[in-house]
Amino acid sequence: MSVRGGSVLTFLIAGVAAFMAALDTLVVTTALPTLREDLGASLESLEWTVNVYTLVYAVCLLAAAVVGDRFGRRRVFIIGVVLFTAASAAAGLAGSIGVLLAARTVQGVGASVIIPLALTLVVTAVPAERRGAAIAGFGGMIGLGIALGPWIGGAVIRYGDWQGIFWINVPLGILLLPAAARFLGESRGPYNRLDVRGTLLIMAGLFGLVFGLIRSTTLGWTDPQVFSPIVAGMVVLAGFALWERRAPNPVIPPHLVRSRGFALSNLVALLVQGGMLGAVFLLTQFLQNVLRYSPLDAGVRTLPWTMMPVLVAPLTGVFGERLGVRRLMVASTVLQGAALAWFALVISPAVSYSLLLPGMVVAGVGMGLFFALAARQTLDFVSKAEQGVASGVNNAMRQIGIVIGVAVLSGVFATAGGYGSAEAFVSGLxxxxxxxxxxxxxxxxxxxxxxxxxxxxxxxAATVSLSTAAADH
Incomplete structure (x- = not known):
């Protein structure tokens, strides 16, 4: 097989797997009312069918990338696909909310393995001259999966049973497994030993932080169940930072944290994910609760928004080289901010869809640029051998950004408005x-x-270049 043919197959396998994992971030949201009726679940249990996936996904991302670097990215990626596929089948067979929550937990573990390792496998397989376009396309696949989740879920619920939103993953996973084993190349990171203490510390710290943020949307910031785990998580993360300074095989190499480009790129990723997807969380509810669209109808009307990344992402590989990634990332943030400002200016209980449409298109262009370039910008500041860890950090920051954004914007919404009426909802929005x-x-x-x-x-980069090259071939 030629190098080019191998890189195309790697992109397809990794991209489809990442799309599948990203899709399940929000695909279950439109099934919540049906789940409540079929399983007799409480409102809080329903919320956790969404949140437990987000929680486990965010907590395990970096650890999964580290394990892949140590024991082989292809090998660990395949394990992630197995976990995700088996958990999807278990969720589709679930007869109680407890079984469904357990399956969603395992799904989150599988997704945390798939996404960072899929990106690293793509970057490793693609020649340097096409790497920018490959990363842009890969980012577009993830963004498309997140954006289409509610729409696909709504379509499945309208024309079938809620179990279908999980069963759609199973044939994809079954097809991916032999393809991954046959066509993906193996590679490893720069260290040959796992920092067990550091890995456990960062997982525990992220768990406390993310768990508290998720609970804040229903309990408020002053509840002990919110601030206690957040404070504990921050203390543990501080301990992790101290340990990393003297760890022989650090989870995150200290020089990466000191890199201004790496640190700021991840900060941008966190802020964009938080600001935009926190708003999306409320705007999708606005379409259904205020404008009275069904889940499927609301999904159809957001297609000008969600499909723009599909059109924009392929172009960023070219324009990223000509205009510079930084310029396009700045444009991405400005476009998304302008779109939210437009929504804030025009939204009312009786707003017409035609007034919302310009904001959706602008937001979609901005999101397309971001999804395509965020990972590429981060990886530009690390060596090839460190791309697995860098991918894990970037994905973890983006996922935590979603949790923070939903918590903060929901808190602002609840302070100024509520769900009592269309007017109250708009007052908070x-x-x-x-x-x-x-x-x-x-x-x-x-x-x-x-x-x-x-x-x-x-x-x-200098110390592992030869070993990395050997691993890649």
Whole structure:
């Protein structure tokens, strides 16, 4: 098989797997009313069918990338696909909310393995001259999966049973497994030992932080079940940072954290994911609760928004080289912030769809640029051997950004409005959208500070170049 043919197959296998995992982030949201009737679940249990996936996914992302670097990215990626596929089947067979929650937990573990390792496998397989386009396309696949989740879920619920939203993963997973075993190349990261203490510390710290943020949407920030795990998580993460300074095989190499380009790129990713997807969380409810669209109808009307990344992502590989990734990332944040500001200005209980459409298109273009370029910008500041860890950090920051964004914007919404009436919902939505606009304006400022050109690669680049090349072949 030629190098080019192998890289195309790697992209297809990794891209489909990442799309599948990203899809399940939000696909279950439109099935919640049906789940409540069929399984007799409480409102809090229903919320956890969404949140437990997000929680486990965010907590395990970085650890999965580290394990892949140590024991072989292809091998661990295949294990992730097995876990995700088996858990999807278990969710489709679930007869109680407890079984469904357990299956969603395992799904989250599988997704946390698939997404960072899939990106690293693509970057490793693709020749340097096509790497930008490959990363852009891969980011577009993830963005498309997240964006189409509610729409696909709505379509499955309308024309079938809720179990179908999980069964659609099973044939994909079964097809991916032999293809991954046959066509993916094996590679490893720069260290040959796993930092068990550091891995456990960062998982525990992220668990406390993300768990508290998820609970804040229903309990408020002052509840002990919210601030206690957040504080505990921050303390454990501080302990992780201290340990990493003297760890012989650190989970996150300290020179990466000191890199201005790497740190700011991840900050931008966190802010954009938080500001935009926190707003999406509320806007999708606005279409259903205020404008009275069905889940499927609401999904259809968001297609001008969700499909724009499909059109934009393929172009970013070319324009990223000509205009520079930093310029396009700044444009991405500005476009998304402008879209939220537009929504805040025009939304009312009787707003017409035609007034929402321009904001959807602009937001979709901005999201397309972001999904395609966020990972590429981060990887520009690391050596090839460190791309697995860098991918895990970037994905973890983006996932935590979603949790923070939903928590913060939902808190603003609840303070100024509520679900009692269309007017109350809009009263809360307005300040929440302005808060999202402010977050994206901050992201734009941070994007401006990212170095235009990558700094020299970290020290691991020289020491592992030969071993990495050998692993790649």
């Amino acid at each position: 307005h300040p929440a959208l302005w808060a999202g606009t402010a977050i994206l304006a901050t992201a734009a400022f941070a994007a401006l500070l990212v170095p235009a050109r990558p700094a020299p690669a970290g020290p691991a």
